[in-house]
Amino acid sequence: MTNGTVAMGRPTLEQVAQHAGVSRATVSRVVNGSPTVAEPIRAAVERAISELGYVPNQAARSLVTQRTDSFALILPEWTTRVFSDDQLFPGVIRGVGQEMEAADKQLVLMLAGSAASHDRIERYALARHVDGVLIxxxxxxxxLPGTLARMGVPVVCGGRPLGRARVPYVDVDNVNGARQAVRHLLDTGRSRIATIAGPQDMVAGIDRLTGYREELRDSDRRSIVAVGDFTRDSGAVAMKQLLQDDPQLDAVFVASDLMANGAIRVLREQGRRVPDDVAVVGFDDIELARYTEPALTTIRQPIDGLGREMARQLLRLAGGETIPDQVVLPTELVVRASA
Amino acid sequence: MTNGTVAMGRPTLEQVAQHAGVSRATVSRVVNGSPTVAEPIRAAVERAISELGYVPNQAARSLVTQRTDSFALILPEWTTRVFSDDQLFPGVIRGVGQEMEAADKQLVLMLAGSAASHDRIERYALARHVDGVLIxxxxxxxxLPGTLARMGVPVVCGGRPLGRARVPYVDVDNVNGARQAVRHLLDTGRSRIATIAGPQDMVAGIDRLTGYREELRDSDRRSIVAVGDFTRDSGAVAMKQLLQDDPQLDAVFVASDLMANGAIRVLREQGRRVPDDVAVVGFDDIELARYTEPALTTIRQPIDGLGREMARQLLRLAGGETIPDQVVLPTELVVRASA
DNA sequence: ACGTGCGGTGGGAACGCTCTCACGCCCGTC
DNA sequence: GACGGGCGTGAGAGCGTTCCCACCGCACGT
Incomplete structure (x- = not known):
């Protein structure tokens, strides 16, 4: 009785087979839910499995199947720092995580910090440690996305990738969201509408500015632009500049709620009432927007939805299906007190 | 020339060996940096490796080494939702991620949502898909932590685990942090000091209340307690209750910055000036604390440091070293305007 | 000149699984 | 009553590594 069920390493297929009095192949069939197994045998095997506490060894399985059932989510490290107090970061992770869990896949998180980590990520993906990559x-x-895609790794981007690499992506409708914001300001009678744009090397920054410009141009208004980097402080700085550039402005579309928060603080410091003197519309609809004074009118983007959709597309792609080049999620105007 | 270097699947050790005119074993030695390889041979092998673009197959490697070089970080799903606008969540992830990257290990993120996912996590860890688990x-x-530890999986907890399972953990010094906060209030001449505690089924909630009580008892003051759940709204509700319970209170220690934010709003609504009438000290030192009106005096806890330390301990544990049962990180009083 | 020891190398087994293929059995059919 | 066709099962060959062990030469000591 020295070979009891006591933890002498995890049991293998072989041992389960022996215990159940069948062959390895049959146990494998049961584990993988093959229909061609007689009912009594399947029952016997299942009992053996649970008696022995068998859990398939993923490494062995991957070795032969060439799949790992896990996917990487790559986040630039600065994202986690700069955006740590809005909810993009946790929201995307949550969305992706949910979808992965539903599909019973693993989520490997890679924070791309230094340039060196690019190399690491490439090697990792190429080592076929993951079945696909989300960026x-x-x-x-x-x-990175282009490189990986070219090497045959399924890739889906969050946010339209800049550059000419044609990689499928999921994005929120930044252009239209910005237009909605500006239109709301126009509809409520504002005439000198400025904007605090996001960084112009990020799609979200670029597209929201584009939307602002388009909507303004359509109604023959002049654009007044300052650029921030999505942080609260940059919003404050940009607001000061705008007030200098055009003291008469009566509305601002700010490309992120965090920047809007900074901007409103400056407006109040300079004695402008919000929304009476200057109306403010943000973008993102983060939690904070509900709690600022005044509560922030903003454009809601489906953050969790973005993550979920990215995951869904990637899963399909990795499953061999063809997926659309782009999926664009709608935004929604949320009217609160600031405009 | 049909067997060129063209992408016919990834090259294997065997192929590299052939290409370099040596044996598989030797290539393996080079790849793993064994010292017993003659210099010219090592050079030849390294050339072959880069020429063929060889990347070791992790599955095959894990199969024999019984290691995967990846670790799981388990987060209760609600964490990502409830705490999405403080920085605990991103901060811990960032800290853990950094340390893992430095050690060249992978980070597998598991969001424990439903009770069903507990099962999934257990199975996953037991399948030896990861070398260790962070909870x-x-x-x-x-x-969960106890179960995993008992099955021989290296586990480190973030925050002292409740229950009797003796699992090593890393935590911030909640008790002392709370004492620092209360002491500061006492030192600045406050006498009726209330507290808004966190949920009493979480260590952070319990310990911060304990610290408050201890410090107050040491100076013979009465404690006035309301309980929230770390959310902003619960802070507001608790504050209202405190004001009813004791309209004379002149200070509040709030167990999280988010709740403090809600509490301050209520104080202002009810016409109390902060800090003149009522001083407020928070806990966490999240980004927001710097931007509220008035800026929040609070207890800073090293969030990134928590993640990093957890990772460090886990890596050591998985490496076979013995680690302390607990590591407690210091907190620090940050005086701003609210107290 | 011939053992002895050691640094360096190659061969082979093993890791735990999947999957193809061949085999045995039972049933239906002529 | 013999034969063909399924269906269910088992045997075996890998998948790409690592690691143990055997081997080979060379320098050294006797």
């Missing part, structure tokens, strides 16, 4: 919110024209 | 901020006495 979130890049700065500038990152070559 | 962050549990609610109540979660059996």
């Amino acid at each position: 979130a919110s890049m700065h500038g024209a990152d070559p | 962050a901020s549990m609610h109540g006495a979660d059996p």
Whole structure:
């Protein structure tokens, strides 16, 4: 009785087979839910499995199947720092995580910090340690998605990738969101509408500015632009500049709620009432927007939805299906007190 | 020339060996940096490796080494939702991620949502898909850490685990942090000091209340307690209750910055000036604390440091070293305007 | 000149699984 | 009553590594 069920390493298929009095192949069939197994045998095997506490060894399985059932989510490290107090970061992770869990896949998180980590990520993906890669919110024209895609690794980007690499992506409708914001300001009678744009090396920054410009141009208004980097402080700085550039402005579309928060603080410091003197519309609809004074009118983007959709597309792609080049999620105007 | 270097699957050790005119074993030695390889041979092998673009197959490697070089970070799903606008979540992830990257290990993120996912996590860890597990901020006495540890999986908890399972953990010094906060209030001449505690099924909630009580008892003051759940709204509700319970209170220690934010709003609504009438000290030192009106005096806890330390301990544990049962990180009083 | 020891190398087994293929059995059919 | 066709099962060959062990030469000591 020395060979009891006591933890002498995890049991293998072989041992389960022996215990159940069948062959390895049959146990494998049961484990993988093959229909061609007689009912009594299947029952016997299942009992053996649970008696022995058998859990398939993923490494062995991957070795032969060439799949790992896990996917990487790559986030630029600065994202986690700069955006740590809005909810993009946790939201995307949550969305992706949910979808992966539903599909019973693993989520490997890679924070791309240094340039060196690019190498690491490439090697990792190429080592076929993951079945696919999700890349979130890049700065500038990152070559990574293109490189990976070219090497045959399924890739889906979060946010339209800059550069000419044609990689499928999921994005929110930044252009239209910005237009909605500006239109709301116009509809409520504002005439000198400025904007605090996001960084112009990020799609979200670029597209929201584009939307602002388009909507303004359509109604023959002049654009007044300052650029921030999505942080609260940059919003404050940009607001000061705008007030200098055009003291008469009566509305601002700010490309992120965090920047809007900074901007409103400056407006109040300079004695402008919000929304009476200057109306403010943000973008993102982060939690904070509900709690600022005044509560922020903003454009809601489906953050969790973005993550979920990215995951869904990637799963399909890795499953061999063809997926659309782009999926664009709608935004929604949320009217609160600031405009 | 049909067997060129063209992408016919990834090259294997065997192929590299052939290409370099040596044996598989030797290539393996080079790849793993064994010292017993003659210099010219090593050079030849390295050339072959780069020429063929060889990347070791992790599955095959794991199969024999019984290691995967990846670690799981388990987060209760609600964490990502409830705490999405403080920085605990991203901060811990960032800290863990950094340390893992430095050690060249992978980070597998598992969001423990439903109870069903507990099963999934257990199976996953037991399948030896990871070399160790990090469990962050549990609610109540979660059996998971104990179970895993008992099965021989290296586990480190973030936050002292409730329940009797003796699992090594890393935590911030909640008790002392709370004492620092209360002491500061006492030192600045406050006498009726209330507290808004966190949920009493979480260590952070319990310990911060303990610290408050201890410090107050040491100076013979009465404690006035309301309980929230770390969310902003619960802070507001608790504040209202405190004002009813004791309209004379002149200070509040709030167990999280988010709740402090809600509390301050209520104080202002009810016409109390902060800090003149009522001083407020928070806990966490999240980004927001710097931007509220008035800026929040609070207890800073090293969030990134928590993640990093957890990772460090886990890596050592998985490496076979013995690690301390607990590591407690210091907190620090940050005086701003609210107290 | 011939053992002895050691640094360096190659061969082979093993890791735990999947999957193809061949085999045995039972049933239906002529 | 013999034969063909399924269906269910088992045997075996890998998948790409690592690691143990055997081997080979060379320098050294006797």
